Amino acid sequence: MKIAVDAMGGDNAPLVTVDGAVQAANDFGFQIALVGDRDLIYLELEKYKGYPKKQITIQHASEVVGMDEEAPTLAVRKKKNSSINVAINLVKNKNADAVVTAGNTGAAVASATLNLGLLPGIERPGIAIVLPALKGVSLLIDVGANIDPKPEHLLQYAIMSNIYSRYILRKANPRISLLNIGKEESKGTGSLKETYKLLSESGLNFIGNIEGRDIFSGRSDCIICGGFIGNVVLKVCESIAETTAAFFKRELRRSLLARMGALLCQPAFLALKKGTDYSECGGAPLLGIDGTCIVSHGGSTTKAIKNAIKVAGEFVNYKVNQHIVREISYGKC
Amino acid sequence: MKIAVDAMGGDNAPLVTVDGAVQAANDFGFQIALVGDRDLIYLELEKYKGYPKKQITIQHASEVVGMDEEAPTLAVRKKKNSSINVAINLVKNKNADAVVTAGNTGAAVASATLNLGLLPGIERPGIAIVLPALKGVSLLIDVGANIDPKPEHLLQYAIMSNIYSRYILRKANPRISLLNIGKEESKGTGSLKETYKLLSESGLNFIGNIEGRDIFSGRSDCIICGGFIGNVVLKVCESIAETTAAFFKRELRRSLLARMGALLCQPAFLALKKGTDYSECGGAPLLGIDGTCIVSHGGSTTKAIKNAIKVAGEFVNYKVNQHIVREISYGKC
Numbered sequence: 052m053k054i055a056v057d058a059m060g061g062d063n064a065p066l067v068t069v070d071g072a073v074q075a076a077n078d079f080g081f082q083i084a085l086v087g088d089r090d091l092i093y094l095e096l097e098k099y100k101g102y103p104k105k106q107i108t109i110q111h112a113s114e115v116v117g118m119d120e121e122a123p124t125l126a127v128r129k130k131k132n133s134s135i136n137v138a139i140n141l142v143k144n145k146n147a148d149a150v151v152t153a154g155n156t157g158a159a160v161a162s163a164t165l166n167l168g169l170l171p172g173i174e175r176p177g178i179a180i181v182l183p184a185l186k187g188v189s190l191l192i193d194v195g196a197n198i199d200p201k202p203e204h205l206l207q208y209a210i211m212s213n214i215y216s217r218y219i220l221r222k223a224n225p226r227i228s229l230l231n232i233g234k235e236e237s238k239g240t241g242s243l244k245e246t247y248k249l250l251s252e253s254g255l256n257f258i259g260n261i262e263g264r265d266i267f268s269g270r271s272d273c274i275i276c277g278g279f280i281g282n283v284v285l286k287v288c289e290s291i292a293e294t295t296a297a298f299f300k301r302e303l304r305r306s307l308l309a310r311m312g313a314l315l316c317q318p319a320f321l322a323l324k325k326g327t328d329y330s331e332c333g334g335a336p337l338l339g340i341d342g343t344c345i346v347s348h349g350g351s352t353t354k355a356i357k358n359a360i361k362v363a364g365e366f367v368n369y370k371v372n373q374h375i376v377r378e379i380s381y382g383k384c
Numbered sequence: 385m386k387i388a389v390d391a392m393g394g395d396n397a398p399l400v401t402v403d404g405a406v407q408a409a410n411d412f413g414f415q416i417a418l419v420g421d422r423d424l425i426y427l428e429l430e431k432y433k434g435y436p437k438k439q440i441t442i443q444h445a446s447e448v449v450g451m452d453e454e455a456p457t458l459a460v461r462k463k464k465n466s467s468i469n470v471a472i473n474l475v476k477n478k479n480a481d482a483v484v485t486a487g488n489t490g491a492a493v494a495s496a497t498l499n500l501g502l503l504p505g506i507e508r509p510g511i512a513i514v515l516p517a518l519k520g521v522s523l524l525i526d527v528g529a530n531i532d533p534k535p536e537h538l539l540q541y542a543i544m545s546n547i548y549s550r551y552i553l554r555k556a557n558p559r560i561s562l563l564n565i566g567k568e569e570s571k572g573t574g575s576l577k578e579t580y581k582l583l584s585e586s587g588l589n590f591i592g593n594i595e596g597r598d599i600f601s602g603r604s605d606c607i608i609c610g611g612f613i614g615n616v617v618l619k620v621c622e623s624i625a626e627t628t629a630a631f632f633k634r635e636l637r638r639s640l641l642a643r644m645g646a647l648l649c650q651p652a653f654l655a656l657k658k659g660t661d662y663s664e665c666g667g668a669p670l671l672g673i674d675g676t677c678i679v680s681h682g683g684s685t686t687k688a689i690k691n692a693i694k695v696a697g698e699f700v701n702y703k704v705n706q707h708i709v710r711e712i713s714y715g716k717c
Contacts, residue, residue, distance in 0.1 A: 121566055121568045185627055198565065198573055232611075232616065235455070240531055240532050263616040263617065268623070279613070280616055283596040284596065284620055286596030286597040287596040287617055289596075289597055290600050291621060292624075294600040295628070295656065298518065298655075299652055302651070303652050305652075309648055309650075309651055309652045311645075312645040312646065312648025313648075313649050314645065315642055315648065316645035316646050318638075319636050319646070322631075
């Protein structure tokens with residue numbers, strides 16, 4: 052198993068990407084290709100007394116797509132030698148089995164789609180995010196690859212996320228739901244009503260519509276939605292966590308007693324942070340791509356990178372893409 | 385000033401609706417018509433040693449539209465004598481100046497639209513929600529009245545929310561933004577790009593696109609979006625607050641020390657709760673209706689009902705609807 056890690060992707064690259072890669076090499080025995088500026092990567096690797104030199108190689112890439120580049124597709128086309136392109140091309144040329152990146156998500160989608168193409172029968176790629184729920188985790192797809200999906204695209208997302216849930220999240224019979232503004236079949240836009248019908252007839256374990264308030268309840272294993280709504284929801288969730296923490300800290304500053312109290316509750320705060328940190332869940336798979344690509348959060352920690360590498364390995368080992376191709380072709384018959 | 389209060393609307397009706405109405409009558413000197421089951425309302429009123437009898441009347445309504453009725457428009461048509469219909473008709477027949485309800489939002493929109501109609505020039509009504517932000521509050525419109533809006537509808541929401549922000553939220557020059565998945569003008573669906581253009585040319589203080597992560601930053605005073613996304617975002621926000629609280633309480637149960645700590649931090653928790661409780665902000669105005677209707681949260685407290693009644697009075701006093709009609713007709717010239 053050889054994983055190409057985009058060493059330059061993410062807010063804390065190449066520090067955490069190299070660190071996560073070294074840990075993954077040690078823990079899982081994978082081969083790792085660190086892709087990016089060779090000097091910077093080498094400087095990071097030199098910090099280790101001993102790292103598994105036989106397992107880790109450096110693949111030089113002279114450019115980087117920035118985290119905040121607003122036109123990532125254009126950036127991917129222009130920066131031919133960017134770390135994400137070089138990493139993806141290692142997979143294309145069979146020099147690696149999978150890519151892990153904590154870089155610009157749009158760039159990862161664009162580079163993977165342009166260079167690897169889509170799986171046979173798949174019409175659009177989708178980004179699936181593993182969300183923490185009150186009980187277990189849920190998968191939300193799509194969170195930004197396809198902002199104006201047709202009902203057929205959403206059906207394909209359901210089929211793909213069902214497979215991912217079964218093989219990677221170890222759920223025997225994932226409950227599939229459609230994100231909507233009410234539970235009744237008649238709710239939502241015409242496109243959503245059509246999707247409801249397709250999902251009902253799909254043979255999947257479709258449990259109907261789910262409302263925004265139920266996203267974190269854990270009632271559904273795979274929540275299907277368009278990329279526009281998924282992206283907004285994801286960013287709103289992130290900002291609520293940040294805003295709440297900022298507000299709470301501001302209040303604590305007003306009182307010494309409250310600060311002492313906060314210290315005593317710290318285990319509960321830390322458990323909350325851990326329980327709601329989706330970067331712990333191994334990153335977001337790009338589904339529908341003819342290859343394996345896991346996108347980690349830009350703010351990923353070492354542990355998150357390591358987990359993403361682990362998931363990338365599982366994605367390959369469990370032949371997730373082959374299952375997708377088979378089930379999509381069944382749907383066509 | 386006479387306000388019709390839907391006494392049967394909300395999770396804790398008629399207890400909190402009557403209580404809020406009595407407090408509003410005392411504090412603001414308004415006349416209040418309590419609309420609903422006369423016996424139940426009378427039982428509530430009897431609990432008070434003295435309430436302003438000259439200011440409070442009961443208007444009997446024999447039916448109620450339930451909070452969870454999934455087809456509120458149908459319910460409003462069938463239950464002619466429901467409390468929401470009777471309250472709205474008091475406004476229609478000039479027996480009241482405004483309606484306040486904590487009942488089914490869909491029923492309020494349907495009853496107001498059917499019975500009062502829209503303001504001249506307005507194509508669709510919109511529900512605006514006052515959201516707490518890190519600095520001040522922001523208005524989010526629409527959160528469910530219009531799930532598939534045209535660009536022209538979104539422009540009208542911007543015009544209406546601008547006026548509401550100025551007169552009711554006391555903001556001199558509200559910053560208007562469009563909820564999107566990126567800051568650039570080129571982001572989002574075709575419909576959103578067209579809306580961006582309309583807003584740019586509108587003469588409003590349009591500050592461009594805003595992402596999900598900035599909803600709570602306070603950077604924008606009026607955030608414009610379609611009713612589908614607004615509704616999902618609103619419900620996600622509510623559920624995050626509930627899920628986080630549930631998770632935190634579960635963690636606290638594991639440790640006595642942590643529970644003591646939580647007690648010491650209580651002032652900070654309470655401040656957080658108060659700061660993020662949008663029912664404190666006076667409810668959600670239905671904008672575009674030819675009349676005044678404020679919808680409070682179903683879980684409203686007495687204080688929230690009282691605040692909503694106050695806002696309803698201000699809406700009438702500041703002639704918000706007349707300003708809307710004038711500015712919409714300017715836009716048409």
